[in-house]
Amino acid sequence: MNSPTRMSRFRAWARHNLFRTWPDGIVTVVFGSLAIYVALRLLNYVFVTGRWDVVRRNLKLLLVGRFPDDELYKVVIAVAVSALWGGVLAGLVIGRQRRAGTYIEQPKTPAKHIGLLVARFWPILAGVAVLLALSESFGPWIATLVIAASALAGRAVGLTVAGPVSSAPLPVKAILGLVLAAVPLVAVVALANVTGWDDWGGFMVNLTIAAAAIVLCFPLGVLLALGRASKLPLLKATCTAYIEIFRGSPLFVLLLLANNALEFFVPRSIAPGVVVRAVIVFTLFTAAYVAEIVRGGLQSVPPGQDEAAKALGLSPARTTLLITMPQALRNVIPAQIGQFISLFKDVTLAGTAMGVFDLLNVGRGITKQPEFAGLRLDVESLAFVALLFWVGSYTMSRESQRLEKKLGVGT
Amino acid sequence: MTAAATSHPVRPPFWRDVRVLRWVFQIVVLAVVALVLAWLYSNYRTNVARTKIPTNFKFLDRPANFEIPGNGMSQTAPVRNALVQGLLNTLRVAVAGLILATVLGTLIGIGRLSKNAVIRALCTVYVETIRNIPLLLLLLFANLGLVLQVLPRLTNAWQPLGIAVFSNRGIAIPWYVGSGWTLLAIITIGIIGARLVALWRQNAFDRTGAPARTGLWSAAVFVATTAIGWIAFGYHVTTPEVAERITIGGMRLDPSFFALLFALVVYTASHIAEIVRGSIQAVDRGQDEAAQALAFSGFQRLWFVVLPQAFRIAVPPLGNQYLNLIKNSSLGAAISYFELTNVTQISVANSSPPVPAFALALAVYLVISLVVSGLVNVWNRRLALVTR
Numbered sequence: 001m002n003s004p005t006r007m008s009r010f011r012a013w014a015r016h017n018l019f020r021t022w023p024d025g026i027v028t029v030v031f032g033s034l035a036i037y038v039a040l041r042l043l044n045y046v047f048v049t050g051r052w053d054v055v056r057r058n059l060k061l062l063l064v065g066r067f068p069d070d071e072l073y074k075v076v077i078a079v080a081v082s083a084l085w086g087g088v089l090a091g092l093v094i095g096r097q098r099r100a101g102t103y104i105e106q107p108k109t110p111a112k113h114i115g116l117l118v119a120r121f122w123p124i125l126a127g128v129a130v131l132l133a134l135s136e137s138f139g140p141w142i143a144t145l146v147i148a149a150s151a152l153a154g155r156a157v158g159l160t161v162a163g164p165v166s167s168a169p170l171p172v173k174a175i176l177g178l179v180l181a182a183v184p185l186v187a188v189v190a191l192a193n194v195t196g197w198d199d200w201g202g203f204m205v206n207l208t209i210a211a212a213a214i215v216l217c218f219p220l221g222v223l224l225a226l227g228r229a230s231k232l233p234l235l236k237a238t239c240t241a242y243i244e245i246f247r248g249s250p251l252f253v254l255l256l257l258a259n260n261a262l263e264f265f266v267p268r269s270i271a272p273g274v275v276v277r278a279v280i281v282f283t284l285f286t287a288a289y290v291a292e293i294v295r296g297g298l299q300s301v302p303p304g305q306d307e308a309a310k311a312l313g314l315s316p317a318r319t320t321l322l323i324t325m326p327q328a329l330r331n332v333i334p335a336q337i338g339q340f341i342s343l344f345k346d347v348t349l350a351g352t353a354m355g356v357f358d359l360l361n362v363g364r365g366i367t368k369q370p371e372f373a374g375l376r377l378d379v380e381s382l383a384f385v386a387l388l389f390w391v392g393s394y395t396m397s398r399e400s401q402r403l404e405k406k407l408g409v410g411t
Numbered sequence: 412m413t414a415a416a417t418s419h420p421v422r423p424p425f426w427r428d429v430r431v432l433r434w435v436f437q438i439v440v441l442a443v444v445a446l447v448l449a450w451l452y453s454n455y456r457t458n459v460a461r462t463k464i465p466t467n468f469k470f471l472d473r474p475a476n477f478e479i480p481g482n483g484m485s486q487t488a489p490v491r492n493a494l495v496q497g498l499l500n501t502l503r504v505a506v507a508g509l510i511l512a513t514v515l516g517t518l519i520g521i522g523r524l525s526k527n528a529v530i531r532a533l534c535t536v537y538v539e540t541i542r543n544i545p546l547l548l549l550l551l552f553a554n555l556g557l558v559l560q561v562l563p564r565l566t567n568a569w570q571p572l573g574i575a576v577f578s579n580r581g582i583a584i585p586w587y588v589g590s591g592w593t594l595l596a597i598i599t600i601g602i603i604g605a606r607l608v609a610l611w612r613q614n615a616f617d618r619t620g621a622p623a624r625t626g627l628w629s630a631a632v633f634v635a636t637t638a639i640g641w642i643a644f645g646y647h648v649t650t651p652e653v654a655e656r657i658t659i660g661g662m663r664l665d666p667s668f669f670a671l672l673f674a675l676v677v678y679t680a681s682h683i684a685e686i687v688r689g690s691i692q693a694v695d696r697g698q699d700e701a702a703q704a705l706a707f708s709g710f711q712r713l714w715f716v717v718l719p720q721a722f723r724i725a726v727p728p729l730g731n732q733y734l735n736l737i738k739n740s741s742l743g744a745a746i747s748y749f750e751l752t753n754v755t756q757i758s759v760a761n762s763s764p765p766v767p768a769f770a771l772a773l774a775v776y777l778v779i780s781l782v783v784s785g786l787v788n789v790w791n792r793r794l795a796l797v798t799r
Binding site: 016017018020024027028031032035232233234235238245247248249250251252253254256257260261263264265266267341345346348349351352360364376378379382385386389390392393394397 | 433436437438440441444451454455458459526527528529530532533539540542543544545546547548551552555556559560734738739741742744745752755756759765766769772773776777780781
């Protein structure tokens with residue numbers, strides 16, 4: 001007779017979720033009004049009282065450090081190439097999923113498609129919107145358009161070549177894989193040639209250090225995990241000692257040690273600068289944590305898998321490489337991403353411990369510039385820095401949750 | 412296959428014998444590791460010989476040449492004392508942080524599963540915001556934003572109810588007057604007494620079936636012991652007051668201590684909340700429903716049925732968070748809180764040899780980590796389900 005209208009459904013929801021009992025209602029009113037008050041104060045701060053000039057004037061410094069102005073287009077090209085690369089990878093993955101029948105088709109209407117994309121990537125969109133709102137020239141607008149376009153183009157290319165690539169012979173696939181893996185590396189190294197590593201700064205250096213350490217720590221971590229899980233006593237003891245020593249040490253002290261004492265341990269001629277030094281410390285440190293995560297994954301693989309592989313006559317190396325390791329790694333993808341998120345956040349420590357000119361260091365420095373000194377702009381500057389880190393980590397953690405659901409793994 | 416063939420297998424040549432290969436492989440790996448370490452060590456020897464920097468720990472006895480405000484350490488005291496004070500400051504912030512972070516994290520973790528949508532939303536926003544921001548940034552925010560901008564000057568300090576003083580010179584809270592060690596002894600005796608009484612009550616319950624009421628009995632014994640000791644040794648509490656440019660009485664917490672504690676607690680609580688939430692969700696729903704069927708109230712269901720089982724699941728990851736908090740307290744160096752790392756760093760700047768000094772600090776952190784993870788393991792074993 002009376003189908004539930006939107007209003008009555010809302011009332012039922014509110015009854016159930018806000019005013020279940022008397023005390024519940026009081027809690028709702030008290031905390032609700034508190035939340036509204038804080039939100040209003042925040043909005044007021046962001047749009048009215050906040051003095052964002054300090055961020056606006058230093059936007060370039062915050063993002064790319066002291067990178068020379070007339071070379072900036074190279075940064076944009078490098079990011080665009082990386083975006084293209086990411087797009088191609090995404091396209092290849094989607095193509096593969098479509099053929100395997102595991103791809104969940106998106107709704108066909110463009111409006112719904114855009115809605116889904118916004119729901120998925122709103123933190124990044126919000127971050128880009130803030131950056132564009134703070135920018136004082138057209139440069140960032142053009143850069144954003146170029147990067148977004150190359151990502152979409154990459155995705156389209158990936159989708160079209162997905163079919164031919166899947167039917168290509170193995171050597172062709174291997175060569176393509178190597179080329180794909182080399183692209184971001186070449187882009188970054190080409191950029192590093194413009195200025196030395198140690199003149200890098202801003203968010204760019206955070207992203208580079210984190211990415212380099214993630215790529216490097218992973219193989220080391222897997223080897224350590226295999227060593228610790230092996231039945232060979234000497235190997236096991238060595239790997240366990242490494243893992244426990246690094247897990248028991250504060251990262252900050254390790255960075256200080258590398259900053260103060262590395263010259264004692266390696267000849268001065270090959271002692272690297274701060275950025276490379278930071279990458280080494282983060283790699284060695286995170287590898288110990290990755291090892292423990294992978295070890296957990298190895299333990300989660302049912303022993304029957306290993307036994308079945310043995311029964312089929314596979315050698316120990318093949319058993320690990322083809323049977324146990326793929327299953328172990330798949331099980332621990334969420335934990336790995338969690339570890340990489342903390343690595344991304346921990347790069348800020350290199351700024352304080354080693355003087356890397358990273359985003360947080362820039363954020364602290366700009367409030368001391370002559371025109372802003374004494375104005376107490378720390379909160380404004382830190383808020384902007386926090387936003388960039390939040391966008392990065394939150395996106396990674398959301399994507400990790402998506403993947404977790406898709407793979408049906410996780411804690 | 413004949414019996415003769417199995418009883419006299421042909422030994423493979425040694426280069427194809429798995430037992431030999433295993434050891435060869437291990438020895439090669441070990442040799443490479445040893446070579447790398449030896450190379451590093453020989454570099455170290457040549458470099459210290461060239462720069463004449465000492466490699467022993469005699470620097471510990473030299474005068475420190477710097478002061479640690481708030482700890483009453485003079486410049487002429489040896490480095491050893493400074494490091495001990497630094498370690499004490501580390502432990503101070505770590506212990507306070509562990510307790511507060513556990514309480515806040517548990518509350519927020521429970522809040523994320525609340526039936527009330529407002530509480531749920533607030534807790535979710537808290538977790539998803541704080542968890543995704545670097546700790547160092549939170550720490551700087553606490554130091555530069557909260558302490559230096561929000562807290563008032565001492566001349567117009569907040570003094571809620573006259574029992575505490577909040578100002579940008581620090582926070583002063585009521586504190587006891589008397590010997591800390593004696594108080595620790597009194598509390599230890601109280602805990603032992605409470606534990607004994609609890610055992611006695613449990614025993615009585617097992618024999619006679621009389622209500623055990625262990626919680627009530629042990630609490631009473633603990634309170635009584637502490638109260639008697641408190642009065643007998645003449646302890647009393649002073650509340651802080653503002654006098655000219657300082658606060659008198661009570662205990663003054665340094666602004667940097669407050670900032671570090673705030674950041675560590677807020678950050679770690681966001682991680683603990685996720686652990687608690689996951690653990691509560693991992694407890695079988697039937698447990699909660701059964702308690703509901705037995706007419707337990709909401710609090711009783713949580714406190715007596717769900718949380719004890721959830722903590723059984725939560726202890727190992729919780730232990731990791733505790734270790735993280737202790738190690739993260741080294742970030743105090745970034746805001747000049749005089750904990751172990753900062754004191755080590757300052758003493759290195761005051762011409763202590765860097766390698767032995769940092770090695771010592773790392774060794775201390777390793778020992779703390781081992782002790783804490785040992786305690787967590789004991790706790791875990793006590794909570795673990797006893798199965799066949």
